[in-house]
Amino acid sequence: MPKQTFVLNGEPVTVDVEDDVRVLWVLRDLLGVQGPKYGCGINVCKACTSHLNGRAFNPCSVRVGDLAEEDRVTTIEGLPGEVGADDGELHPMQEAWIDRDVPQCGYCQPGQIMAAVALVKKVKREGRTLQESDLDTIRNICRCGTYTRIREAVEQGSRAMS
Amino acid sequence: MSISQGRSTGGSTSGTSTGAGVGRRSFLGYVIGGSTLVAAADLAVQATANPAHAGGVPSPPQVPELYDLEDLQTDAALPTSALITVEIREDGTAHFAIPRMEVGQGITTSTAMILADELDLPLSKVEVTLAPARPELVFNQLTGGSNTTVSTYTPIRVAAAIARKALLDAAAIELGYAVTRLKTYKGLVEAPDGATVSYGDLSAKAAASSTQQVEVELKPAADRKVVGTPRNRDDARAAVTGRKQFTMDLDVPDALPTMICRAPTLNGTPKALNNETEILRMPGVTHVALVDTGVAVRARTFGQCIDAVRAMDVDWNPGTAEGESDATILKKLRQAEIPLAVPKVPLLATTVEADFAFAFRSSAALEPNCAIADVRDDSAEIWAGLKVPILAQENIAQELGMRVDQVKVNVVTGGGSFGHKLFSDAAIEAAKTSRAMGVPVRLMWHRADEPRQGRLHPMCTSRVRATVLGKNVLTFEQRLTSVVTDFSHGLGEIISSTIDEAPTEVGRKLGGLGFSETIFTLTQELPYDFGVVTQLLSETDDSFNTGSMRNIYSPDTAVASELVVDQIGRKMGLDPLEVRRRFVKSDVVRRCLDTVAREGRWGRRMPKGMAQGIAVHKEYKGATAVLVEIDCRPETVNRKIRKAVTGPRVTKAVIAVDAGLVINPRGVEAQMQGGFMDGLALTLTSSCHLEDGHFLEASWDNYFYTRQWNVPPEVEVHVVESDSEQPGGVGEAAVGSSAAAVACAYVRATKKMPAYFPINHAELSFEPKSFVPPVPASPTDGLKYTY
Numbered sequence: 036m037p038k039q040t041f042v043l044n045g046e047p048v049t050v051d052v053e054d055d056v057r058v059l060w061v062l063r064d065l066l067g068v069q070g071p072k073y074g075c076g077i078n079v080c081k082a083c084t085s086h087l088n089g090r091a092f093n094p095c096s097v098r099v100g101d102l103a104e105e106d107r108v109t110t111i112e113g114l115p116g117e118v119g120a121d122d123g124e125l126h127p128m129q130e131a132w133i134d135r136d137v138p139q140c141g142y143c144q145p146g147q148i149m150a151a152v153a154l155v156k157k158v159k160r161e162g163r164t165l166q167e168s169d170l171d172t173i174r175n176i177c178r179c180g181t182y183t184r185i186r187e188a189v190e191q192g193s194r195a196m197s
Numbered sequence: 198m199s200i201s202q203g204r205s206t207g208g209s210t211s212g213t214s215t216g217a218g219v220g221r222r223s224f225l226g227y228v229i230g231g232s233t234l235v236a237a238a239d240l241a242v243q244a245t246a247n248p249a250h251a252g253g254v255p256s257p258p259q260v261p262e263l264y265d266l267e268d269l270q271t272d273a274a275l276p277t278s279a280l281i282t283v284e285i286r287e288d289g290t291a292h293f294a295i296p297r298m299e300v301g302q303g304i305t306t307s308t309a310m311i312l313a314d315e316l317d318l319p320l321s322k323v324e325v326t327l328a329p330a331r332p333e334l335v336f337n338q339l340t341g342g343s344n345t346t347v348s349t350y351t352p353i354r355v356a357a358a359i360a361r362k363a364l365l366d367a368a369a370i371e372l373g374y375a376v377t378r379l380k381t382y383k384g385l386v387e388a389p390d391g392a393t394v395s396y397g398d399l400s401a402k403a404a405a406s407s408t409q410q411v412e413v414e415l416k417p418a419a420d421r422k423v424v425g426t427p428r429n430r431d432d433a434r435a436a437v438t439g440r441k442q443f444t445m446d447l448d449v450p451d452a453l454p455t456m457i458c459r460a461p462t463l464n465g466t467p468k469a470l471n472n473e474t475e476i477l478r479m480p481g482v483t484h485v486a487l488v489d490t491g492v493a494v495r496a497r498t499f500g501q502c503i504d505a506v507r508a509m510d511v512d513w514n515p516g517t518a519e520g521e522s523d524a525t526i527l528k529k530l531r532q533a534e535i536p537l538a539v540p541k542v543p544l545l546a547t548t549v550e551a552d553f554a555f556a557f558r559s560s561a562a563l564e565p566n567c568a569i570a571d572v573r574d575d576s577a578e579i580w581a582g583l584k585v586p587i588l589a590q591e592n593i594a595q596e597l598g599m600r601v602d603q604v605k606v607n608v609v610t611g612g613g614s615f616g617h618k619l620f621s622d623a624a625i626e627a628a629k630t631s632r633a634m635g636v637p638v639r640l641m642w643h644r645a646d647e648p649r650q651g652r653l654h655p656m657c658t659s660r661v662r663a664t665v666l667g668k669n670v671l672t673f674e675q676r677l678t679s680v681v682t683d684f685s686h687g688l689g690e691i692i693s694s695t696i697d698e699a700p701t702e703v704g705r706k707l708g709g710l711g712f713s714e715t716i717f718t719l720t721q722e723l724p725y726d727f728g729v730v731t732q733l734l735s736e737t738d739d740s741f742n743t744g745s746m747r748n749i750y751s752p753d754t755a756v757a758s759e760l761v762v763d764q765i766g767r768k769m770g771l772d773p774l775e776v777r778r779r780f781v782k783s784d785v786v787r788r789c790l791d792t793v794a795r796e797g798r799w800g801r802r803m804p805k806g807m808a809q810g811i812a813v814h815k816e817y818k819g820a821t822a823v824l825v826e827i828d829c830r831p832e833t834v835n836r837k838i839r840k841a842v843t844g845p846r847v848t849k850a851v852i853a854v855d856a857g858l859v860i861n862p863r864g865v866e867a868q869m870q871g872g873f874m875d876g877l878a879l880t881l882t883s884s885c886h887l888e889d890g891h892f893l894e895a896s897w898d899n900y901f902y903t904r905q906w907n908v909p910p911e912v913e914v915h916v917v918e919s920d921s922e923q924p925g926g927v928g929e930a931a932v933g934s935s936a937a938a939v940a941c942a943y944v945r946a947t948k949k950m951p952a953y954f955p956i957n958h959a960e961l962s963f964e965p966k967s968f969v970p971p972v973p974a975s976p977t978d979g980l981k982y983t984y
Contacts, residue, residue, distance in 0.1 A: 070439025140301025
């Protein structure tokens with residue numbers, strides 16, 4: 036069985052698994068990293084949203100064999116590490132989420148937060164400030180309907196990230 | 198089955214419970230014998246409350262004004278309230294295992310708040326967990342009908358008050374002062390000399406060697422410090438760090454991923470798997486088994502299960518809806534409709550009539566149906582999100598040929614429910630699969646399985662005929678005709694066993710009705726003085742997998758009746774706010790209505806193609822009103838978003854709720870917002886299409902639940918001051934009024950009255966995915982969509 040190596044939340048990992056298994060299952064079923072959730076498996080619901088080299092991606096739709104050894108996969112568990120947070124500290128977007136009391140059932144929220152961080156970074160890369168229309172582009176489903184608080188938290192987190 | 202048995206003898210009731218003795222402060226309970234302090238309430242004998250009202254041509258009270266589904270569920274829980282205990286542990290914390298399920302509605306948080314107040318403990322020292330299936334609780338372990346806080350509020354407080362009393366009694370000996378001179382705060386008992394002793398130190402001393410009956414007084418409202426203040430969810434940090442565990446995250450040894458290959462038509466069953474050897478040779482696959490719902494496969498990863506499901510060559514038996522489509526089911530509904538029969542009215546009266554159809558809708562949560570099962574020869578253990586775990590345990594035991602005590606059922610926090618987890622479909626399926634394979638399984642449905650084979654809100658029609666004379670409404674008749682709603686999750690049994698508790702006049706009205714009609718009658722209340730009001734349900738066709746969906750009948754009923762209220766207003770020359778103000782019969786509803794009208798600036802000028810809409814709903818011991826503004830201008834309706842339904846955009850929503858006594862205002866606000874998003878989807882975007890024996894939807898880009906591009910940029914929630922000392926239900930309260938307000942606004946903006954909801958149902962906005970194989974391939978192009 037092929038060995039798959041990549042960087043997960045700052046640490047190199049190696050797993051014995053076939054090339055075509057999607058990264059989501061490598062994370063969840065083999066490595067026990069369960070922040071990314073399954074909600075559709077076809078890159079629609081976005082519950083598994085994580086970061087690949089700092090950009091949002093959906094591990095349900097990427098073969099583990101397509102990852103290179105130096106590729107950096109960050110899940111919600113590793114998000115605080117992206118901003119060099121100390122042990123127990125959180126990313127400003129997570130703080131905004133807690134402050135706005137966004138979660139209800141919580142199932143989609145890791146993906147929502149990872150999507151929000153990537154959206155804010157993208158808007159900044161483009162030299163813009165976050166607009167209402169940017170919030171409309173977030174595709175992540177929340178079946179509890181926490182959308183209003185998600186919008187508030189993304190704006191609050193965006194301010195904290197600058 | 199009929200619930201009429203025994204009803205005819207129910208003459209002894211004199212208007213029982215209505216709120217588990219709210220208003221009363223003195224209660225009995227027990228200190229349970231044991232090594233640490235454990236206390237329980239005894240509410241088996243209950244006190245009373247009341248109804249009242251006034252206002253157009255008065256309508257006699259409808260059943261829910263006297264006794265509603267909340268009262269019934271609360272009564273059903275009372276006889277076993279003594280089995281619900283609060284424990285004070287030696288570390289000074291309180292523990293309570295709530296016999297309900299947390300699915301995102303915030304009950305562990307609000308319950309901890311109630312306990313903190315009654316115990317004088319900091320909120321951080323109260324731990325609320327979910328109880329496993331406890332058969333001895335009988336009817337006191339069903340999470341539904343927005344009833345958790347309504348039914349548990351008083352029993353929990355009584356148990357906590359008894360615990361606090363026992364702590365004080367023990368402290369009196371310890372500190373050498375009479376109880377009356379001691380005070381409690383922050384988990385300490387303090388004597389007049391300043392000496393203190395902690396609850397933790399008192400726990401063992403306060404424990405009773407044998408169970409003793411105790412009488413206590415509950416704290417007065419003025420002493421509440423936590424209840425009524427906004428609090429964040431107790432699990433928010435776990436949720437945002439990815440540490441909150443759901444069923445599929447649990448570490449159960451050897452419970453490998455398992456999925457089911459399901460039939461191409463609804464409820465089809467497997468005949469044979471023709472390529473078992475090939476499937477067993479696929480990477481990662483360990484086991485294959487035929488079960489009654491399909492062909493199960495267990496593998497090292499779920500991805501490999503999906504690949505195996507797609508590779509299976511299966512012969513299928515036909516399903517339960519072969520050849521049926523939306524049109525054929527609608528035809529059956531039309532045939533089952535009960536005639537509208539207007540009583541004699543004066544010759545000059547005119548009628549307002551309306552007739553709407555509502556499509557099937559999916560109640561699936563984002564966490565799909567799932568369960569872990571470890572079935573051995575002489576025992577079984579199950580882990581799943583279950584709102585009625587006792588029944589799940591019974592069903593699984595029966596399925597496995599075991600005794601109930603051989604089956605342990607653990608209740609896991611759910612990733613949403615919306616009624617979906619009232620049933621234990623996945624738990625039963627996992628148990629069967631584990632038995633068939635002889636190994637533990639971690640069973641999960643594919644997303645495509647949910648709308649196609651999972652439980653749906655049934656298709657229905659709602660017809661209304663009102664007669665109007667001058668500025669009065671003389672009659673208002675509404676008929677809901679629906680595909681059968683499945684109540685086999687336990688509510689049916691609760692009704693049969695508890696209905697004798699209802700006041701006699703209610704019992705008389707319910708006599709002879711079946712489960713569905715009883716639930717309909719216990720929940721539907723038209724909040725207007727419209728003279729002779731009748732609202733009736735008839736059902737047909739039980740071949741579908743159905744259930745409640747964040748309400749049962751109310752959203753569809755409210756959409757139809759509120760649209761007709763607008764029409765009545767038009768006939769009388771009254772705008773939608775004026776007509777509601779004129780006829781609304783409850784002050785609670787009126788306050789909500791006035792609040793949204795004021796806060797939402799009712800009547801402000803809108804550009805052509807935009808409009809406001811306003812609607813109300815009364816249920817769950819409270820009321821809601823919703824005001825929306827909708828944009829139906831072509832540039833908005835026709836905006837393009839990849840694989841999305843855009844359409845009209847609600848630009849603003851203002852929601853007011855009277856939720857009775859509010860435990861956690863922040864939780865109430867969340868439920869109002871969430872309820873709104875559901876109502877919005879019901880009216881504008883979300884439905885399932887039945888065609889040739891199967892449902893076409895298989896993805897969140899097919900089933901158009903509200904997405905960010907549909908969300909109103911402005912959403913306001915106003916929790917109005919309530920006169921009630923009783924908590925109301927909030928999880929479902931906003932759905933009906935929201936769906937109705939959006940519909941009313943849409944009609945005002947477009948001047949078109951839809952015949953079908955959601956309004957986009959006639960147009961199929963996606964390419965259906967394959968039925969064989971039943972699940973789509975896992976994409977490989979994810980790197981193209983990074984941002």
